[in-house]
Amino acid sequence: MTKPSVDLTIVGSIGIDTIETPTEKQEEILGGSVSYACAAASFFTHTGMVGVVGTDFPEEFKQTWKNMSIDLEGLQTVEGKTFRWSGVYEENMDNRRTLSTELNVFETFSPELPEDYREAPYLFLGNIHPALQLHVLEQVRDPKFILIDTMDLWINIDKEDLAKVIGKCHMLTLNESEAQLFTGELSLNNAAKQLLELGPEYVLIKKGGNGSMLFTKDDIFLLHAYPLDSFKDPTGAGDTFAGGLMGALAASGKTDKESIRQAMVYGSIIASFGVEEFSLERLKQLGRDEIEARVSEFKEMCRI
């Protein structure tokens, strides 16, 4: 039996996180953008992970990914310690403070794609240094659809490379505050207009619990967040959203606006499950029937 080819390649960070919320603290749990994104995408499509871990990385965490049928051929294991991050969320869960960051093996990470990942029609460049995102683009063979994520750090220290790599992608995703930081525009409409000029066909601005907005040169699509009674840990919600979106889009085999709208709904719903527990605890026991039920309920909530 030959290994099925990968439909979606996702590149990003893998971390061991320690997270404190107003009610709970969890230490040394599985985190990182590519972990959240691959977990979300795995509900919909065959997904390959590109990232790096140290020799201290728990086998149990790898098993979590394997149980979700995530392809790990692109996972590098390097002598040393895995990237670690710790942070604390304030009272209303809106703001988080980083307590410590240890890059460890992530410091010298260079993403190298296995042969069949290079052919994958969908690619998600998770949040890593823009130079590394460019390095990935040099390896792939004309994917149908590329989504790129970033963060305030790269906007502050390497806007030039970032603008260059954004220009080579179909869709850019970033947070409300990052869109404002990048462009100096308070209005998200105006920020999106500037970002579209860098080249991508789509700009997806995430607003956390207030949903998201998808901009093209011609129109805007508005999406709510599913209203949860409560949630435990918002870490990785944006990566889960984007990963779910790309997984659902890859499963559709399409790249048109309507398919993107539907894929965003799935991404948003997967993210709403993800934040119900820390790390991948909720996603690893989530069923496709639960996803479909919440998607239906959500669509009814949004119907006008």
Added chain:
Amino acid sequence: MTKPSVDLTIVGSIGIDTIETPTEKQEEILGGSVSYACAAASFFTHTGMVGVVGTDFPEEFKQTWKNMSIDLEGLQTVEGKTFRWSGVYEENMDNRRTLSTELNVFETFSPELPEDYREAPYLFLGNIHPALQLHVLEQVRDPKFILIDTMDLWINIDKEDLAKVIGKCHMLTLNESEAQLFTGELSLNNAAKQLLELGPEYVLIKKGGNGSMLFTKDDIFLLHAYPLDSFKDPTGAGDTFAGGLMGALAASGKTDKESIRQAMVYGSIIASFGVEEFSLERLKQLGRDEIEARVSEFKEMCRI
């Protein structure tokens, strides 16, 4: 010719406002909850205003209302000065600070409804002291639908009367922060559950530029705000939204959930026009065709 009967009665404050935003300052302009709400409702239905002004109140402001076909039989003119308010908006327009409040004739205001206002099937109790809202309810004859608005001040100083009057209304509307203040719940879902226990069938939580949420015991309706490129003055946006909602609902003659969803869309769109200029400057030159065009565009933005 007999005067047409009023379909919607709105009670609230009338003020002469001085407003400063990061880019502009406007002095002594027409404001107040009942002014914004009646202006919005007047696009859809025959609306009667209940409020008070002083003998200094400019005839020009009354003319603005008359031009919008607002019924002014319930407007009291009392010897003295009109209520005045001044405030300043901070950089991102999210926070506003009150600089001064002069109650003047509003201090001794007692809303008295003309005979045909008492028969109106729709009633909007704008934000005034809960005891005055109760006084209005003693005068009306079993309206089909009553909406009540309030503010943090009454939650802080007279929660008991406020809870009592809310219990006699069909729908309560308040801001996100007010819902949290009233209930001590950060989660809006949980806050809404508590507020529904006071008696109203609907709780409408406003989130400014992030839209609004309508809660019943059984379900939630999520509504976006129309995404503006820019706006000049958010003062009265909540009153405009609620007034437009009640005007559209009164025009439909219905009170069911579907009709309320549609009415909320109209309220939200009217509010999006309102904030484009200070005071009623945009609304007084707004055409029904512009409203319908934006409603269509908005529905397409929200379609999933």
